[in-house]
Amino acid sequence: MMKPCDGTMTTGALDGIRVIDASQMLAGPICAMRLGDLGADVIKVEPPGRGEYNRTHGFGPLRIGGETPTFLGLNRNKRSVVLDLKHPDGLATLLDIVRSSDVFLQNYRVGTAERLGVGWEQLHAVNPRLVCGQISGYGEHGPYRDRPGQDLLVQAMSGSMWAVGAAGDPPQPGALWAVDAMTGYQAAIGVLAALIARGRTGEGQKVMVSMLTTVLDCQVQELVAFLNGGLEPERPTVATAHALIPAPYGVYRAADGWLVLAMAPLAALGDALDDHRLRRMDDEVDGTVNREAIDAILRPILASRTTAEWIAHFDARRLWSGRVYTYAELVADPHLAAIGGLVEVEHPIAGRIRMPAPPIHLSATDSAVRRPPPRLGEHTDEVLDEVLGYDRNRIERLRARGAFGTPQGAPEGVTS
Numbered sequence: 500m501m502k503p504c505d506g507t508m509t510t511g512a513l514d515g516i517r518v519i520d521a522s523q524m525l526a527g528p529i530c531a532m533r534l535g536d537l538g539a540d541v542i543k544v545e546p547p548g549r550g551e552y553n554r555t556h557g558f559g560p561l562r563i564g565g566e567t568p569t570f571l572g573l574n575r576n577k578r579s580v581v582l583d584l585k586h587p588d589g590l591a592t593l594l595d596i597v598r599s600s601d602v603f604l605q606n607y608r609v610g611t612a613e614r615l616g617v618g619w620e621q622l623h624a625v626n627p628r629l630v631c632g633q634i635s636g637y638g639e640h641g642p643y644r645d646r647p648g649q650d651l652l653v654q655a656m657s658g659s660m661w662a663v664g665a666a667g668d669p670p671q672p673g674a675l676w677a678v679d680a681m682t683g684y685q686a687a688i689g690v691l692a693a694l695i696a697r698g699r700t701g702e703g704q705k706v707m708v709s710m711l712t713t714v715l716d717c718q719v720q721e722l723v724a725f726l727n728g729g730l731e732p733e734r735p736t737v738a739t740a741h742a743l744i745p746a747p748y749g750v751y752r753a754a755d756g757w758l759v760l761a762m763a764p765l766a767a768l769g770d771a772l773d774d775h776r777l778r779r780m781d782d783e784v785d786g787t788v789n790r791e792a793i794d795a796i797l798r799p800i801l802a803s804r805t806t807a808e809w810i811a812h813f814d815a816r817r818l819w820s821g822r823v824y825t826y827a828e829l830v831a832d833p834h835l836a837a838i839g840g841l842v843e844v845e846h847p848i849a850g851r852i853r854m855p856a857p858p859i860h861l862s863a864t865d866s867a868v869r870r871p872p873p874r875l876g877e878h879t880d881e882v883l884d885e886v887l888g889y890d891r892n893r894i895e896r897l898r899a900r901g902a903f904g905t906p907q908g909a910p911e912g913v914t915s
Contacts, residue, residue, distance in 0.1 A: 511538015512864035516694065517886075518602040519544055519593075520577060521617065523552040525650070525676055526634050526710065527606040528573040529683030534602070534690065535576030536857035536866040542600075542882055543577040543873065544593060547904015550581070550875040564849030571852055571872045575844060578870070578878035581903045584615045588902035593617070595887050597625050601703075602690055606634035609644045619705045629703040630693040632686050638709040648710050650678045657714040662721065662732040662742045682713040735790035745786025746793045750823060753806045757823035763813075765793070771816045772800050846871045879903060 516539040520531035528551075535541040545551050553574075557567030580596075583589035594616075597603060603622055605612055612618040612633070619631050633639075636648015646652070651672055654660060660670035689706035697703055715722065721743060724730040732742035740749045740759070747760040747768065760768075765786060769777030776796055780789065801809065806822045813820040824832070835841060842856040857866035883889040889897075897903065 510864060511536070511866060511869075512861050513537045513539040514864070516540070516602065517542065517600040518604065519596060519600050520604050522604050522606040522634065524606065525553075525573060525679035526682040526686065527604050527632075528553070529680055530632065530634070530686040530690070531577065531604050532573055532575060533683065533687045533857070533859070535870075536868070537859065537861075538864060538866070538869075539602070541577040542596065542878070542886075543574060543579045544584075544596075545579055545581050545875060547581050547583050550579075554875060563852065564846060566846070566849050566872070571846070571849060572854055574872040575854070575868050576870050577873055578882055579873035579876055580879045580882050581876035582879075583902060583904045584617065586901050586904075588897055588900050589904075590616050592883070592887075592897065592902055594622075594625050596882070597622055597629060599886060600626065600629060601694065602630045602632060604632040604634070604686070604690075606648075608647075609635060609639055623703065623705075627702055628697060630690055630697065630706060631703065632690050632706045632708070634682060634686050635707070635709045637711045639707060643711075650676050650710070653678045653710045653714055656711065657718065658721075658732075659714070659718060661734065663740060664734055665738040666734045666736050668734070668738070677717075678710050678714050681717055682708055682710045685713050685716075735794075737791050737794040739790065745782055746790040747786075747797060749794075751797060751801045753801055753804060753809055755805045758801060758806050758809055759821050759823060760797070760813075761819040761821075763818045763820075767816065767818060771813060771818055772797075774800070842868050844868050844871045848874065876903065 513534060516534070518531055518534050518539045518541045520528065520541050520543045522528055522531065531541050531543070543551070545554075549555050551570075553567060553570040555567070557569040561568060563571060582593050584593060603617070605617065607615075613621070619633070622629055622631055635644070636653060637643040637646055654672050654677075655670070657678075660672055663671040663673075686706065686708040689708055693704050693706050721732070724743065730743065734742045735746075738749055739746065740761075744762065747763055749760065751758050751760060763771075765777050765780040765782050769775065769780070774796060777793070780786070780793070785793070804812075810820050810822060822828075829835065830841065839856055841853055844852050844854065846852050852871065854868075857868065859866050880894055883894050883897075884891075
């Protein structure tokens, strides 16, 4: 059964930690969302007008109650505040929030935070206990520091596109936004480590994570093999899921769909399929140099039964196999319901939204979806009142002076 979000403010492990999320796109917002899942009070600071990038850029024209699925998917457990950081009152208000906050997250291009007045040195002077998380594409130094840090661009630079597919194929990018997501997770780990260190020293620090070093870290096996043994991915003439993993390691057609096989010992696979040719093969040698022969043996045999029949057959022999799902098949699988893999949250405009549940679980202070993704500026007045003690008159004066952007023409339902 899908796990509902009833809006109850349960206590999480990071209860009492305030995070300012000034990031956009994916890596920064996913880091902030994960901290929010764990109980932090996440205040998303957005620019006036149309808000952060993902409010207006999603998967083509698809909108859910006027919101992009991208924004809805990355911004639960946050409160939205609109501030114009180019306006002196907007910047001053943000710095007031910084004084009582624990973490500031940004993924501006190198130098932009300093120009806006929210660089590390500037924020540290306001709040020495503040942890500043800075996410970049390629790091703060080097010739590529000013290049756009986007998932596909970093994938291309990483070398990983040559490890998938067949020799005649073009480079193969991954379908997941893996570089972005993994960078967000690394940033969250760094922020948590800095908070623990602050508990000992009383001082905050800067946490720097780049997409490029993250994707290098995720290829530690491949790069150690290349750097120390000269082993480079060399794709065979048949498609493979990874050029450095011996066959069988890939996708095969069954009678009713697609099946994956991973790292099956060839002798055991030969026994399972009653094939003497596989029984005589060596896993490391033949699995690498005779991929085409293995592929030619497997494809006609595997096409003769259904995926369910093969999985049961291989499971009984402790050989690793699995079915290739569509999204529809994935969400219908009973295992997803058994583990509470999906959650429902009520959005004031978009209605009931289904999304993946937080992936981290703690026995005493579990992660949870406590808030739906916010409307643009929905919590501006609430945060300024609760966090800063600004009264209604002061908030209205700031609004009139443009600290929250130009009041005219704001989207319907937006409070500032």
